[in-house]
Amino acid sequence: MVQTLRIEKLGHQGNGVSSLHGMDIFVPFSLPGELVEGEVSGDEIAKARILEPVEARVKAPCRHFKTCGGCALQHASDAFVANWKQHQVQTVLELEGLSPIFRPIATSPTASRRRATFTGRRGKKGAMIGFFARGTDTLIEITECHLVEPALMSGFVGMKELVMIGASRKTPLRIATTNTANGLDIDVTEGKELNIEQSAALGGIADKHGFARITWNGEVVVQSAPPVQTFGTAAVIPPSDAFLQATHHGEKTLVDAALSAVGPAKRVIDLFSGCGTFALNAAKFAEVHAVEGSASMIRALDAGWRGATGLKTVTSEVRDLYARPYLPDELSKFDAAIIDPPRAGALSQTQELAKSNIKHVAFVSCNPATFSRDAKLLCRAGFQLDWVQVVDQFRWSSHVELVAQFTRD
Template sequence: MSRHRIERLGHLGDGIAEGPVHAPLTLPGETVEGRLEGTRLADIRIVTPSSNRVTPPCRHFRACGGCRLQHAEDGFVAEWKMEQVRTALAAQGITAEIARIETSPRGSRRRATFAARRTKKGAMAGFHGRASGEITEIPDCTLLHPDLMAALPAARDLALAGGSRKAVLDVASTICENGIDIRAEGGKSLDGPLRQNLADIAARHDLARLSWADEVVAARRAPVLRIGRAMVTPPPGAFLQATAEGAASLLSEMRRITDGSKRVVDLFAGCGTFALPLAETAHVHAVEADAGMLSALDHGWRHAQGLKPVTCEKRDLFRDPLTAAELANHDAAVIDPPRAGAAAQTAELAASRISTIAFASCNPVTFARDARRLLESGYVAGPIVVVDQFRWSAHVELVAEFRYTRA
């Protein structure tokens, strides 16, 4: 056994001592003992606990890998997440004001991917265990919305019907306005009996829609999401903000930043999280590479009332970003790229001198890289709002404002 003092948390939420030695489920300032395995500490005993240590609210926390930071006080976690943003910005030579952090409440996650597998006695479904491939069942999960918990019995039945004892079935589940939408991957190939069995499972659990890999096998009713004034039916497995509260926080900032704009371009528009609400006051041009999500956005707009025109363009913004000349036709740009960021598109935004940019990001590191490009081109950043949709995780999201100032 060796003794260590935890100096800080790493970007994944593990405690780090001198060495470096990685110690999961520890906090800065703690003295801990454990068995050193390479650079990782196992069988950890807390000798001197941090004043920020609390009793985890979920009884599954120790075994489940779904949460990393339930052992830390909420205020500490909030400050740590804001510091992750400051650190990423500092690495690019940027100092910016963090206005606040908005954290989604407990029991608010509206989408999750469960792991399910057949067992000798039946089936099990939950999340992968901490640092293991084992599945931990989570009947009392404090993270997920209660309505989403209803997908767990369906996931077990899906594993029984089309899974195996060797492979894990990934069951992506989303709460919609009219039921749960499920897309399962990693199961057996479809045949007649399996199709019938899956249809029976969808009926038994009152699923809105059930997809098996890329094929919809049961569509009892079109699953719909309310986005602003529009009702949208996303393609199976489509991206959706993790909580309704988080989506509202991001949208509120997007509205504030683009207020007064008459023509807005929405880059990486998805199913219309921002495009459709912003169309209440502005003409919006939505650009997205996924044809299914773009079609859902367009259909939602066409059947909504009281929205200004929304035009849609299918385009891979990584390989073929909107040019500065194309962007110049708009008053404001909204951008929410994947974790890789948007280096090519940001370069065109910087060259366009578009007056206003509302920039959301799920990766502070790539955001800082892209922000530096904008700042070097004459943009000024406003205060940053950190949005914590993935409560108790190491995941950090944010939204920032950029205004062009050079004559």
């Protein structure tokens, strides 16, 4: 049935939300205050007509918006998105009784994503590279993207050659692509098992298109050049499946805020350290102990530190911090902690930090909900939440990241 509704707010996924007979109705690509019309199916109006647009509505810059499934908020002004994301974090913290100072939000520029995962499919007319349409398995071929660095789009020609070699007609390839100092780092999953000739062909594709490394179903098949990422003064070669910040701008903002949060500490523990994004930057002024559950990421971090100059000592440890969080007596060796957990947060590790004698904590999070839970725990233990820096390196999405400073006397 066709309904006319007034949008009341945005939901956590960036969809407009209205109310009908006491039930929330979600309306993609709408904004608060707009009057919309469309057919309600379940709890959604999938294709709404905007009867009364609001001032925050803008023309989307990309021709693929609404079809490719990548962006949710290109129809909203930058100022609106920034305010909405900042408000999202403020709201969840206020629910926990926390009202810190908020630094101005930092938003990464367009065309700055250094990594993205594309889908490649082999068809009768050749290969396609793109994204799945929202909520479907329909692949939308893209010819432009205002999010990613131009080098990623330039790699499509070579990626299509990979698809023709290694994709079946039924199963598309997942192609995680990262821009590095020496060319694209290509990590293919869900590909066919390659024979000797096909593996050799990948080497030719890498040489032809300047791919630094090609990993196929978890195995490095080609490495024409080291796929280097730079953290501070250290050159690091991350494993193909390593976690990296999405943009250089976002990474620098997060690092600068985290270093500010730990202050003049001389001994820092970096929990969930990854390949050293924070540890190798903090080592410019402090001795650092990096802890991460992935052995391959710790090896990359250690090799990067050993090859760098001008850094203080960085030790490292492979440890599952969910199964074995650092305990208060172990934490007593350090002046400050940097913690950057996955989306699930770090409840057990935060509980041990709360019981420790550490005075400064730089908390990095990609999930305001789990962050607010962990923040309340620290504050109950005597920490003060001094400030929060919101970082938007996933433009036009609902995703948000932050750094916060916790201190106690």
